[in-house]
Amino acid sequence: MIAAELAKQWRRPRTLGTLGALAGFSFALTIALALSGADQLQRVGDIPLLIVPERAGSSIPVIALASTMKFFLPLAVAIFAGESIAGDAAVGSLRYALARPLSRSRYLLAKLLVALLLSLVAVLLVPLAGLAAGTLAFGSHPLSAIDGSASTALHSAILTFSATDTIARMGVGTAYVAAGMLSIFSFAFLLSTLTAYPFAAVAGGVGLTLVSRVLNSDYLPGVAVLNKWMPNNDVDLWEHFFQRPAQTGGMAHFLLLQLIYAGVCLGAAWWWFARRDILV
Amino acid sequence: MIGAELAKQARRLRGWVTLAAMAAIPAVLTLVVGTTRPALAERVGDWGSVVTDSSGLTLPLISLSAMLLFMLPLAVAVFAGECVAGETAWGSLRYLLARPVARGRVLAAKAAVAAGYSLAAVLIVVLVATLTGALAFGVHPLTVLDLQHTTPFIVASTKLSPLSAIARLGLASAFVSAGLSSTFAFGLLLSTLTARPFSAVAGAVGLGLVSRALDNVPGLHALSPWLPVTDEASNLWTGFFLNPMQTAGVGHALLVQALYTSAFALAAVWWFTRADVLG
Numbered sequence: 001m002i003a004a005e006l007a008k009q010w011r012r013p014r015t016l017g018t019l020g021a022l023a024g025f026s027f028a029l030t031i032a033l034a035l036s037g038a039d040q041l042q043r044v045g046d047i048p049l050l051i052v053p054e055r056a057g058s059s060i061p062v063i064a065l066a067s068t069m070k071f072f073l074p075l076a077v078a079i080f081a082g083e084s085i086a087g088d089a090a091v092g093s094l095r096y097a098l099a100r101p102l103s104r105s106r107y108l109l110a111k112l113l114v115a116l117l118l119s120l121v122a123v124l125l126v127p128l129a130g131l132a133a134g135t136l137a138f139g140s141h142p143l144s145a146i147d148g149s150a151s152t153a154l155h156s157a158i159l160t161f162s163a164t165d166t167i168a169r170m171g172v173g174t175a176y177v178a179a180g181m182l183s184i185f186s187f188a189f190l191l192s193t194l195t196a197y198p199f200a201a202v203a204g205g206v207g208l209t210l211v212s213r214v215l216n217s218d219y220l221p222g223v224a225v226l227n228k229w230m231p232n233n234d235v236d237l238w239e240h241f242f243q244r245p246a247q248t249g250g251m252a253h254f255l256l257l258q259l260i261y262a263g264v265c266l267g268a269a270w271w272w273f274a275r276r277d278i279l280v
Numbered sequence: 281m282i283g284a285e286l287a288k289q290a291r292r293l294r295g296w297v298t299l300a301a302m303a304a305i306p307a308v309l310t311l312v313v314g315t316t317r318p319a320l321a322e323r324v325g326d327w328g329s330v331v332t333d334s335s336g337l338t339l340p341l342i343s344l345s346a347m348l349l350f351m352l353p354l355a356v357a358v359f360a361g362e363c364v365a366g367e368t369a370w371g372s373l374r375y376l377l378a379r380p381v382a383r384g385r386v387l388a389a390k391a392a393v394a395a396g397y398s399l400a401a402v403l404i405v406v407l408v409a410t411l412t413g414a415l416a417f418g419v420h421p422l423t424v425l426d427l428q429h430t431t432p433f434i435v436a437s438t439k440l441s442p443l444s445a446i447a448r449l450g451l452a453s454a455f456v457s458a459g460l461s462s463t464f465a466f467g468l469l470l471s472t473l474t475a476r477p478f479s480a481v482a483g484a485v486g487l488g489l490v491s492r493a494l495d496n497v498p499g500l501h502a503l504s505p506w507l508p509v510t511d512e513a514s515n516l517w518t519g520f521f522l523n524p525m526q527t528a529g530v531g532h533a534l535l536v537q538a539l540y541t542s543a544f545a546l547a548a549v550w551w552f553t554r555a556d557v558l559g
Contacts, residue, residue: 029498029499029500036502037499042499044498053498053499063498067498070493071489197478199478199479203478210489213350214349220309221313221317221322221346222309222312222313222316
């Protein structure tokens with residue numbers, strides 16, 4: 001069941017196109033940086049982390065993950081989750097799939113696992129392609145970064161991480177970002193069981209990141225109290241791994257929040273899908 | 281033609297709901313800020329800052345700054361994305377086009393009415409914010425802090441008389457409206473391409489998202505001045521509230537908007553005059 005679903009999704013141009021675009025993003029980023037300003041300090045993320053890309057190839061995965069985590073990765077995850085059920089409904093094959101002697105829950109579970117796997121591949125692909133492209137372009141050297149939050153005008157806090165240390169920190173950071181996509185994934189998956197238009201489910205998943213960003217005290221005054229309950233705001237906390245000592249404040253709360261969003265949305269998706277009247 | 285379209289849209293609930301939301305958000309914002317943190321400085325744009333209870337005229341600045349990211353583009357996308365695709369979804373587009381009016385004129389009338397609604401959305405935000413702000417905090421001279429030029433030793437600020445502040449507010453509204461025109465034109469183009477209004481609206485909002493995401497990628501800074509929607513360009517209006525008025529980059533931003541708007545609008549006209557209308 002899962003193997004059949006995986007084989008089906010893998011053959012779709014949409015899957016390969018999305019994954020290809022993400023890998024291409026890391027390569028394009030490397031080329032753009034190599035052509036312009038690889039020898040200058042680049043600011044990474046909202047938590048000020050300053051890196052000179054040219055000095056170490058392992059800087060590229062950091063930059064690539066930081067610049068995709070707020071929009072391009074949620075988009076890819078929303079595509080995989082939003083397409084899963086609604087994609088079948090849109091081409092009219094859902095009722096034939098459900099006519100097979102399998103319970104709806106098993107069908108839903110297979111869809112869920114395959115979409116989860118593809119989403120995980122998407123998140124892993126960005127830093128991996130970045131590491132490959134970065135090492136090719138700039139070589140494997142220790143990464144030095146300036147911690148902007150610990151620096152003053154007179155003293156800049158320069159930290160150096162060995163190549164293996166950087167990769168280990170990036171590994172944990174990537175796992176954190178992957179876990180942080182869970183809320184978007186689950187919401188898009190829920191929408192996918194509700195609508196027959198895949199585009200609506202994908203747009204809804206991306207819409208959740210938008211709501212998260214709009215209800216942020218940086219943009220809208222007076223909503224600071226909501227900040228820590230928003231699904232996508234704290235996904236950038238992994239950048240604190242590149243401080244010394246590594247800061248982990250707020251991470252446990254964010255991961256718990258992801259589990260809550262996932263539990264509610266996936267539970268609702270299962271409840272609804274098991275009872276739904278399938279017409280197409 | 282325009283009159284008929286206007287009468288039709290005025291009977292539809294969607295436009296009124298959207299405009300009502302645009303009026304409600306600044307009012308709620310005044311209420312929330314006024315009850316929870318009236319004496320605090322709120323950031324406006326990239327570098328500006330105003331102390332809310334110093335004058336009611338701070339509220340339009342806070343509202344514009346808060347709604348520029350998402351609410352206003354959404355409203356504009358709703359009006360532009362609905363205008364043709366809404367008819368297609370209802371199945372009334374082919375009857376509309378069967379009337380002895382050129383397709384170009386139909387599109388122009390629809391676009392003009394949608395543009396009018398979009399402009400109204402921006403104006404309503406500014407007007408409601410000014411009115412509720414004036415009621416809550418009174419009409420006093422407006423003081424704007426310039427965080428860019430403020431050092432520990434000097435506070436750089438500009439004090440504007442109410443009249444001058446309102447005149448500058450008009451200018452700012454015009455610039456903000458112009459900044460939304462690429463989103464509007466893209467929504468209009470999508471509206472002629474799809475039969476589902478939701479897709480056109482989401483696509484038009486998506487233009488701003490993709491553009492902003494690209495703007496924030498290090499290494500692609502060379503692209504930034506030519507993207508349709510960037511934080512830097514959309515926040516240029518805050519420069520109008522300084523003395524002397526800062527207008528650097530405004531001309532370039534308007535030029536970029538004009539380029540995108542005309543490209544999308546031409547594509548919409550080209551496609552709509554040739555499209556095979558089935559719905």
